[in-house]
Amino acid sequence: xxxxxxxxxxxxxxxxxxxxxxxxxxxxxxxxxxxxxxxxxxxxxxxxxxxxxxxxxxxxxxxxxxxxxxxxxxxxxxxxxxxxxxxxxxxxxxxxxxxxxxxxxxxxxxxxxxxxxxxxxxxxxxxxxxxxxxxxxxxxxxxxxxxxxxxxxxxxxxxxxxxxxxxxxxxxxxxxxxxxxxxxxxxxxxxxxxxxxxxxxxxxxxxxxxxxxxxxxxxxxxxxxxxxxxxxxxxxxxxxxxxxxxxxxxxxxxxxxxx
Amino acid sequence: xxxxxxxxxxxxxxxxxxxxxxxxxxxxxxxxxxxxxxxxxxxxxxxxxxxxxxxxxxxxxxxxxxxxxxxxxxxxxxxxxxxxxxxxxxxxxxxxxxxxxxxxxxxxxxxxxxxxxxxxxxxxxxxxxxxxxxxxxxxxxxxxxxxxxxxxxxxxxxxxxxxxxxxxxxxxxxxxxxxxxxxxxxxxxxxxxxxxxxxxxxxxxxxxxxxxxxxxx
Numbered sequence: 329x330x331x332x333x334x335x336x337x338x339x340x341x342x343x344x345x346x347x348x349x350x351x352x353x354x355x356x357x358x359x360x361x362x363x364x365x366x367x368x369x370x371x372x373x374x375x376x377x378x379x380x381x382x383x384x385x386x387x388x389x390x391x392x393x394x395x396x397x398x399x400x401x402x403x404x405x406x407x408x409x410x411x412x413x414x415x416x417x418x419x420x421x422x423x424x425x426x427x428x429x430x431x432x433x434x435x436x437x438x439x440x441x442x443x444x445x446x447x448x449x450x451x452x453x454x455x456x457x458x459x460x461x462x463x464x465x466x467x468x469x470x471x472x473x474x475x476x477x478x479x480x481x482x483x484x485x486x487x488x489x490x491x492x493x494x495x496x497x498x499x500x501x502x503x504x505x506x507x508x509x510x511x512x513x514x515x516x517x518x519x520x521x522x523x524x525x526x527x528x529x530x531x532x533x534x535x536x537x538x539x540x541x542x543x544x545x546x547x548x549x550x551x552x553x554x555x556x557x558x559x560x561x562x563x564x565x566x567x568x569x570x571x572x573x574x575x576x577x578x579x580x581x582x583x584x585x586x587x
Numbered sequence: 588x589x590x591x592x593x594x595x596x597x598x599x600x601x602x603x604x605x606x607x608x609x610x611x612x613x614x615x616x617x618x619x620x621x622x623x624x625x626x627x628x629x630x631x632x633x634x635x636x637x638x639x640x641x642x643x644x645x646x647x648x649x650x651x652x653x654x655x656x657x658x659x660x661x662x663x664x665x666x667x668x669x670x671x672x673x674x675x676x677x678x679x680x681x682x683x684x685x686x687x688x689x690x691x692x693x694x695x696x697x698x699x700x701x702x703x704x705x706x707x708x709x710x711x712x713x714x715x716x717x718x719x720x721x722x723x724x725x726x727x728x729x730x731x732x733x734x735x736x737x738x739x740x741x742x743x744x745x746x747x748x749x750x751x752x753x754x755x756x757x758x759x760x761x762x763x764x765x766x767x768x769x770x771x772x773x774x775x776x777x778x779x780x781x782x783x784x785x786x787x788x789x790x791x792x793x794x795x796x797x798x799x800x801x802x803x804x
Contacts, residue, residue, distance in 0.1 A: 385710055424712045434707030437804050438725050448711035451721055482803035500711060 336363040337399070338504055338535050339384065344393035346379055353379045355559035356393070361504070364533040368546035368567060371556035372582060377539045380556070381506050384537070385426050386419055397422045398503065424452075427497030431509040433489040435481040441468065441492050442477045445499045452500070460499070467495040471525050487518030491525050498529075505529065507538040523549075543586050547571045555579045594764050594773050601760030602780050608746045608756070609784075612681040613739065619682060620689025625719070627694055638690070645687035651748050654680040658752055673752040685742060692734045696727035729799040736792035740785050757781070 339361040346354035353376045361367060369377045382388045384395060386402065392411050394404040402422050403413045413419060436444050445464040449455040468474045471491040481489055490510055497505060507526065511519040523545050530536060530549050540546055546553055546567060553567040555576070563570060563579045574580045627638045645653070658676040662668050671679065700723050708718040747758040755763075761777035764770075 387706055387709065420712060420714070423710070426710070428710040430703060430707065432703055434701075434703040436704065436707070436722055436726075438729070438802055447721065448708075448713060451717050452712040480802040496711070 337361070338363050338365075338397070339537075340394075340396040341380075341384065342394045342396075343405075344380065344383060344395065345391045346376070346383055346388060347391050353559055354383070354390070357556070357559070357561055358393075359554065359561065359564070361535060361537065363503075363535055365552060366530045366534075366536045366550045367538065367552045367554055368550035369537060369539045369554045369556060370541070370543070370546055370582070370586075371562075375556040376559040377556045378508050381428075381508050381537060381539050385428050385506055386423050387428075389413070397425055424500065425502060426504045426506055427500055427502035428506040428508065429490065429493050429497055429510050431512050433481070433486075433493045433513075435489055435493055435496070437481050440478050440480055441473065441484070444481065444492060445496045448496070448500050464495070464499055467498055468492075470528075471495045472521075485518060486514040487521045490514065490522045494522075494525055494529070504535045504537070507536065507540070509539050509541065511540070511542055541586070543571070543583075555582065557582070590770075590772070591776070594768075594776065597755075597760045597764065598757060598773065598776055598780065601755055601757035601777075602784075604749075604755055605743070605746045605757040606784070608677060608681060608749060609743050611678055612685055612742060612746075615678075615682045616685035616689055619686035621693050623686055623690035624693035624697060627690060628697060642687045642690060645684050646691075650680065650684045650745060651751055653684055654748065655751060656680075673749075673754050677749045677752055677754065681742075681745075685738070688738055689735075692731050692738065693727065695734075696731040697723060699730055700726055726804070729796075730804075732792055732796050732799065736789065739788055739792070743784050743788065744781065 337360060339359065341357060341359045344354050344357045345352065355376075357376070357380050359367075359380075369381070371377050379388060383390050384397075384402075390403060390411065392405050392409065395402040396404075400418070400422050401414055402419060403411060405411045414422065436447065439447060442461070442464055445467060446455075446457070446460045449460045449463075450457070465474060465477065468477060471494060473488060473491055473495070476484060476488060476492070481492065484492065494505075494510075510526065511522050514522065519542065523542060526536070526538065526545070527549050538546070538550065550567040552564065553570040554561055555563040555570065555574070555578075557578050563574065563576045565575075570579065571583065574583055623638050623642070626634050627642075629635060654677055657671065657680050658673065661676075662670040704722055704726070705718055708722045713721065747756055749756050750759040750762075757777050757780055761773040764773040
């Protein structure tokens with residue numbers, strides 16, 4: 329692993345295991361993500377790809393393995409097999425390096441678009457209104473929604489909601505963005521605007537992990553594609569290669585169905 | 588008309604007592620109810636179970652019995668036994684009783700908020716208290732306005748129970764005059780007073796509902 333600034337290791341997940349009751353959802357997932365990489369995670373539903381993403385940002389706790397974010401341990405497993413999380417304060421600090429966008433947006437309905445974006449900078453970072461409002465407005469221009477500044481989320485289309493959610497995550501200035509099926513809840517004609525916003529983000533060299541069913545997006549925008557099935561990573565290769573010539577039979581079968 | 592002028596002062600005085608019990612109970616029982624709800628849904632199993640038992644006790648016995656107990660029986664209980672005058676006895680009973688009902692309203696409201704709201708707040712770095720204060724409770728407030736309005740109106744009328752501690756609330760004052768003068772007129776006036784109080788409350792709650800209608804969930 330090189331350590332030049334362009335190739336810093338942002339996420340290292342090793343042998344991640346996760347159970348829901350007796351069901352093992354992740355059966356040893358390992359993944360390294362370098363700075364500026366855009367990784368598409370694809371696979372059938374129930375393959376554990378969303379769960380893996382949620383484990384990275386501590387929305388789920390793992391049972392074995394380790395997750396390191398920018399060199400800091402979120403969770404590690406010692407040689408005796410005891411899985412230990414960092415102290416709560418360290419967990420929240422480490423997780424704040426990441427932003428997350430959900431399938432169902434999870435915007436705050438009682439706050440306007442602008443208030444949604446400035447809420448966390450104000451409450452968590454103690455930012456001042458006169459510095460954060462212009463920044464939030466710049467983000468809104470970037471996602472093309474400046475005119476919706478004072479609108480409540482219920483008045484927005486799904487695509488607009490998701491773009492606000494992206495702006496909201498960016499307002500916390502994360503180093504890494506996690507996308508959990510960001511277009512799966514959208515009408516087909518609305519996915520384009522969200523994917524374009526994500527593409528622009530990728531062009532700015534944002535480190536991104538995108539769990540998606542949008543195969544065209546994965547092939548064109550992602551540098552690397554990861555195919556997950558039944559709780560493991562089956563194949564992880566440069567996206568163009570994986571789509572052009574999948575090696576594993578399960579990847580081949582999946583892509584055949586999807587394309 | 589002259590008769591009405593005669594009976595108005597005692598009825599107004601009774602209304603004062605009624606309003607005092609109502610206001611003090613409301614101001615104390617709402618925050619206590621919220622605190623109970625937060626404990627009830629917390630991960631502290633022992634505390635949660637205790638609150639559950641408390642709510643069962645308070646909702647499972649008559650408010651009048653609770654008032655009588657605090658006034659007459661509490662003084663004889665070792666350690667915590669204190670002798671309270673009538674007004675504080677009534678307030679303690681009302682606050683304890685109504686906080687249990689308010690707690691259940693708050694709990695229902697909090698549990699109706701989608702899990703995605705907590706997750707959205709968490710990935711933005713908000714702590715649990717921040718999430719509650721800034722994200723969840725403001726939305727809860729909107730959702731619980733109708734049941735809160737119900738319960739608050741019931742509270743106005745329940746204040747008439749304090750007559751058992753020989754306190755002169757609106758209804759007892761009216762009944763006193765009825766028995767003295769052999770006329771039902773004071774009952775009509777008392778009813779008008781109650782209706783006026785609940786009208787003000789209804790209007791207040793409707794204003795709040797309108798205010799929160801600017802957004803949809």
